[in-house]
Amino acid sequence: MDQINKQEIKLKGIPASPGIVIGPIFLFGKHEPIILIRTIATSEVEQEIERLKNAVARSKKELTKVFEFAEQKLGTEQSKIFEAQLLILEDIILFKAVYERLKHEQKNAEYLLKDEMEKYHQLMMASKDEYARARADDLLDVENRILRNLEEQKLVSKIEGSHVIISHNLAAADTLIFSRNDVLAYVTELGGATSHMALLARALKIPAIVGVHQLLLLAQTNDKIVVDGYSGTIVLHPSSETLRFYEKKKTQYHTFEEALAPLRDLPAETLDGHRVKLAANVELEEELEFIKLQGADGIGLYRTESLLIGKEVFPSEEEQYEIYHRIAEAVFPKQAIMRTFDIGGDKFMMQTMKENNPFLGWRGIRVMLDKPQIFLDQLRAMLRASTLKNLAIMLPMVTSIKEVKLGKQLIAQAKDDLRAHKIPFDENLRLGVMIEVPAAAVIADHLAREVSFLSIGTNDLIQYLLAVDRGNDIVSDLFQEFHPAVIRFLRRIIERGKQEHAWVGMCGQMAGDPLATILLVGLGLDEFSVVPNILPEIKKIIRSIHYTEAQHVAERVLTMQSEDEIKAFLKHLMKHKFPDIPIG
Amino acid sequence: MIEQEVTIRNRAGLHTRPAAAIVKLAAKFKSEFFIEKDSFQINGKSIIGVMTLAAEQGSKLRVRFDGPDEKEAYQAMSELFESGFGEPI
Numbered sequence: 149m150d151q152i153n154k155q156e157i158k159l160k161g162i163p164a165s166p167g168i169v170i171g172p173i174f175l176f177g178k179h180e181p182i183i184l185i186r187t188i189a190t191s192e193v194e195q196e197i198e199r200l201k202n203a204v205a206r207s208k209k210e211l212t213k214v215f216e217f218a219e220q221k222l223g224t225e226q227s228k229i230f231e232a233q234l235l236i237l238e239d240i241i242l243f244k245a246v247y248e249r250l251k252h253e254q255k256n257a258e259y260l261l262k263d264e265m266e267k268y269h270q271l272m273m274a275s276k277d278e279y280a281r282a283r284a285d286d287l288l289d290v291e292n293r294i295l296r297n298l299e300e301q302k303l304v305s306k307i308e309g310s311h312v313i314i315s316h317n318l319a320a321a322d323t324l325i326f327s328r329n330d331v332l333a334y335v336t337e338l339g340g341a342t343s344h345m346a347l348l349a350r351a352l353k354i355p356a357i358v359g360v361h362q363l364l365l366l367a368q369t370n371d372k373i374v375v376d377g378y379s380g381t382i383v384l385h386p387s388s389e390t391l392r393f394y395e396k397k398k399t400q401y402h403t404f405e406e407a408l409a410p411l412r413d414l415p416a417e418t419l420d421g422h423r424v425k426l427a428a429n430v431e432l433e434e435e436l437e438f439i440k441l442q443g444a445d446g447i448g449l450y451r452t453e454s455l456l457i458g459k460e461v462f463p464s465e466e467e468q469y470e471i472y473h474r475i476a477e478a479v480f481p482k483q484a485i486m487r488t489f490d491i492g493g494d495k496f497m498m499q500t501m502k503e504n505n506p507f508l509g510w511r512g513i514r515v516m517l518d519k520p521q522i523f524l525d526q527l528r529a530m531l532r533a534s535t536l537k538n539l540a541i542m543l544p545m546v547t548s549i550k551e552v553k554l555g556k557q558l559i560a561q562a563k564d565d566l567r568a569h570k571i572p573f574d575e576n577l578r579l580g581v582m583i584e585v586p587a588a589a590v591i592a593d594h595l596a597r598e599v600s601f602l603s604i605g606t607n608d609l610i611q612y613l614l615a616v617d618r619g620n621d622i623v624s625d626l627f628q629e630f631h632p633a634v635i636r637f638l639r640r641i642i643e644r645g646k647q648e649h650a651w652v653g654m655c656g657q658m659a660g661d662p663l664a665t666i667l668l669v670g671l672g673l674d675e676f677s678v679v680p681n682i683l684p685e686i687k688k689i690i691r692s693i694h695y696t697e698a699q700h701v702a703e704r705v706l707t708m709q710s711e712d713e714i715k716a717f718l719k720h721l722m723k724h725k726f727p728d729i730p731i732g
Numbered sequence: 733m734i735e736q737e738v739t740i741r742n743r744a745g746l747h748t749r750p751a752a753a754i755v756k757l758a759a760k761f762k763s764e765f766f767i768e769k770d771s772f773q774i775n776g777k778s779i780i781g782v783m784t785l786a787a788e789q790g791s792k793l794r795v796r797f798d799g800p801d802e803k804e805a806y807q808a809m810s811e812l813f814e815s816g817f818g819e820p821i
Contacts, residue, residue, distance in 0.1 A: 232748045232783070240759065241778035268780045277786035279747060287780065 154371070154385040159360050161335070162624065163380035164346035166681060167355030168398040170391065171332040174311035175369045176322070183295075186256040197250055200257040203297035208237050210293065210460060217461035221521045232283060236290045242268065258298055265291045312373050316364060318345045333375040335382060337363050338621060347451070350679050351431035353438070357382060359621040404728070408684035412443035416676070416687050418669065422695035425675040426687055427483075429655055433471065436478040439680045443687065446482030448677020449542070449603065449655035450475060452526065453489050462489075465525040472533035480536050485580065485603070485677075488516055488526055490544035507611070512545025517554050527562040534574035542603060546581040546588050552598045555579075580650075583641050584608035592641045596648035603677070604641055606656025610634055629658045630714040635667070635705055642672045653677060662729055663718050665689045670702030685729060692725065734806045735796045742816035745788040750817035755779045757812055763799025765809075 188196050215230035236242075242264055249260045265287060272284040310332045315322070317338040322345075334349050339358035349356035355377030366384060367373070374383040374394050378401065383390055416426035427448030428439040439447070455463055455471065463471075476484050492503075492511040503509040516523040530541055543555050556579065566573055581598075583589050584605030596602060606629065611618050613633055616626045628634070645652035653675025658664050660678035665686055668676065678686055701721065708714045722729065740746055758765045758777045765776035767785060774781030776795070787793060797805045 228748065235748065235752050235755075235779045236783075239779045241775050242780060268778075268784075271774070271781070272784045275784050275786060277788075280784045280786040283780075283783045283786075 156387050156390060157366055157384040159363060159366075159382050159384070161357040161360035161363075161380045161382065162339075162621070163377050164339070164358045165334075165349035165354060165356035165377050166401075167333070167353065167377045168375065168394055168401070169312065169332040169355050169377075170372070170374050170386070170394060171310060171312050173314050173367050173369055173371045173373050174330075175364070175367065176313050176315040176318070183258045183262050184256075185259045188254050188256055190254065193251060193254060196257050197247060199298065200246070200250070200261065200294075203257070203294050204237060204243070206297045207290070207293045208234065211237060211290075214460045221462070221519070221525075229286060233286050233290050233293075236287060237294075258295055261294060261298075262291065312375055314363060314367050314373075333357075333377065335360055335363065335373075335375060337361055339619065347431055348454075348457075350681070351435050351454075353681070359624065405681075405684070408688060411684050411687050411691070412441070414443070414687070414691065416445070416690045418690060418693055418695045418698070420694045420696060422669070424669065424673065424690065425653065426683060426690070427485075427653075427675060427677040428680045428683060429660075429677050430475070430680075433474065433478075435680060436475065439683075440479070442680045442683040444479075444482070444680065444683055446479050446538070447475070447484040447486075448653055448675060450484060450486040451490070452486055453491050456489070456491065462522055462525070465529045468526060468529035469532045472530055472539070476533050476536055476539045480538050483538050483540060485540045485542050486530055487542040487544055487582065488513070488523065488530075490582075491515060507608075507617070513543050513551050513555065514545070517551065517558075520558060523558055524562055524565070527559055528565060531559075531562055531566055531573040531577065532571060534577050535572050537574045537576070539574065540578040540580060540600070542580045542582060542601075544582045544605075545584060545608070546595065547585045548587070549591070549594055549598060552581060552595060556598070582655075584612070584656075586613050586637070589637050589641050593644035593648050596645045596650035599650060601651045601653065601675075602641065602645045603675075604638065604652065604654040604656060606634075606654060606658040609637070609656065610658075613637060628711045629661060629664060630711045630718070632706075632709055632711070632714070635671075635714070638668070638673075639671050639702075639706065646672065651675060660686065662686065662689060662726075663715070663722060666693055666698050666701050666721065667705055667718065669693065669695065670698030670700070689726065689729070733796065733798045734802045735794060736806060736810065738793050738795050738810055738813040740787045740789055740791050740793070741814065741821050742819040743789055743821060744819060745791075746782070746785055748783070750819065751779060751782040751785075753812060753817050754782055754809070757808055758805070761797075761799070761801045761805035761808075763797045763802045763805045765805065766796045768794040768796070 211230055211234045215227055215234060218227035218230055246260050246264050250257065253260070269284055269287055272280050272287060275281060310330060312333045312335060313326060313331055314335045316336065318334060318336050331354055333354060334345060334356040336345065336358050337360055339345060346356055346358060355375050357375060357377055357380050360382060371384060372386060374386045374390065376394065415423055417423040425445045427446045428442065428444035429449045430439065430447050431451050431454040455468065472486060490512050492506045530539060533539055543552065546552055559579070563573065578600040580601035580603055581588070581595055582605045583592055583602050588595060589609065592602060607618060610627060610629060614626060614628065614631060616623050618627050642652045651674040654668065654673055655677040659668065659676040660682040662685055666689065669690060676686060705714050705717065708717065742750065755777060767774055767776045767782065769785050769787055769791065774784060776782060795809060
């Protein structure tokens with residue numbers, strides 16, 4: 149189809165990661181259950197057999213890893229499933245049949261594999277025995293694993309050059325299929341601005357937009373597209389006028405960001421000498437150079453679960469120690485706060501149970517306390533990495549004192565383990581908790597007695613407080629940072645924390661929202677931990693106001709009864725004081 | 733060709749571990765190997781096939797060997813079954 153004749157189409161979504169790019173589309177589709185039958189040439193047969201053998205070998209490697217992990221950390225019961233699956237992968241008769249058919253029928257591996265496995269699947273389903281029927285699930289799992297490995301090899305070879313990846317939805321693991329070089333930007337139809345994909349995109353400094361409805365109806369691979377991650381706008385088949393406009397906008401943003409560079413080595417201090425800590429949220433090691441460039445006061449949140457993306461097993465204590473140590477070293481002498489694995493139960497892929505309400509279910513600290521083996525691995529790794537005395541540990545999704553005490557017990561146990569082996573660590577390692585569940589906010593003073601600091605996780609806190617799923621773009625408008633209830637909660641958390649001599653920080657998205665900065669300073673927040681690219685902007689705001697002024701702003705806002713009123717007030721204030729800062 | 737009856741002796745029956753043991757043993761011999769249960773026949777060298785049998789303690793199976801080393805194969809296999817696959821009986 150002729151590119152020039154296609155009409156320009158503008159669509160709006162939710163900006164998830166900043167930046168402007170222009171480039172060709174690559175439509176990424178999820179694994180379709182429909183397997184196409186393809187005839188392959190005689191010359192391709194060898195290649196096809198190799199492809200299947202590679203996929204099987206990779207599957208074997210993956211399953212072996214999972215089996216060993218399950219056996220060591222989760223118990224024999226769970227590992228049995230993987231043992232059975234590994235055996236299925238080695239079934240001589242099955243694979244002999246597939247390879248034979250490949251040679252004689254000259255059809256693609258996916259089709260033949262599925263066809264052969266279907267026979268066995270039917271055999272198993274026909275069995276009178278419950279055990280045999282359960283094995284049918286294992287058969288299906290193995291089949292899907294091999295098919296996935298077959299497809300990934302196809303996918304990787306398909307992409308040449310850099311593209312804007314467009315998809316209906318993009319799970320964190322999917323983003324790993326593409327290498328950095330392949331991706332100009334990510335755009336999805338679904339998703340919220342704080343989804344995992346969004347976090348990763350920001351960490352990798354790849355522009356991203358989510359929630360662009362009906363996009364797949366209009367976009368095709370190789371179409372040209374403009375992605376404006378600042379405003380959340382995309383333009384399909386841009387005219388030359390549009391292209392000029394966006395090139396200009398790109399330059400403007402670049403200039404603006406350059407202008408903030410001199411702030412790097414200056415402290416985040418108000419005009420009347422009130423200083424706050426301005427740190428960075430980190431997902432990946434790749435970000436470390438950048439956060440230093442941006443003048444971060446260390447790391448306010450290192451999301452350790454990023455180590456688990458796309459992985460079926462948890463990294464060993466040793467592997468974790470290496471990474472934590474590198475991170476602590478990289479930001480030394482500044483502090484690195486590392487949060488223990490904050491994951492849902494579904495991460496333990498072996499669970500066949502599906503939670504109806506995962507956000508209210510088995511996640512965060514609950515999971516870790518239920519899996520002490522895994523928790524201890526991480527705690528020991530963190531302790532070992534604390535020898536420079538700049539590492540702190542933070543616990544996610546805490547709801548009670550009991551959880552904190554159990555966490556502390558496990559930390560004590562980890563310390564004993566290390567002492568017994570004469571492995572050094574920071575005896576005075578600081579501990580903090582996330583305040584992201586309303587209950588934790590209400591007992592923040594009790595919690596503050598048990599720990600050194602509190603960090604407010606507004607992403608989840610607002611979700612629970614306002615009963616809005618942040619990943620659900622139907623109700624995304626209801627997720628309001630400036631809801632009066634949220635502001636009141638913030639004030640109380642900060643008061644209660646300080647009352648018990650804990651410092652109170654914020655690592656949620658709100659900390660990086662320029663519209664909220666003055667308010668948060670005025671509420672008495674001690675620490676802001678933000679996405680690195682917004683850091684200079686936040687610093688500029690802090691350095692341009694008086695603390696007394698900020699406190700007045702906070703008092704005013706606390707009297708207001710609607711989000712609209714509060715936002716209008718703050719927008720007006722920002723426009724007046726900072727006309728050159730773009731407020732969305 | 734040798735065709736004989738064998739019994740599942742172990743308490744847990746023909747679950748994954750014994751199934752694996754059978755298949756592993758059968759692979760050592762050249763002879764073809766089939767197992768039949770209630771007129772249901774599977775190739776004994778296929779783990780998936782053996783898994784579908786899921787026979788419980790006490791069940792009787794017919795094993796069939798056909799090939800140059802059928803005698804040795806049957807000998808070894810019947811010993812494996814008699815021992816209850818090395819599991820509690």
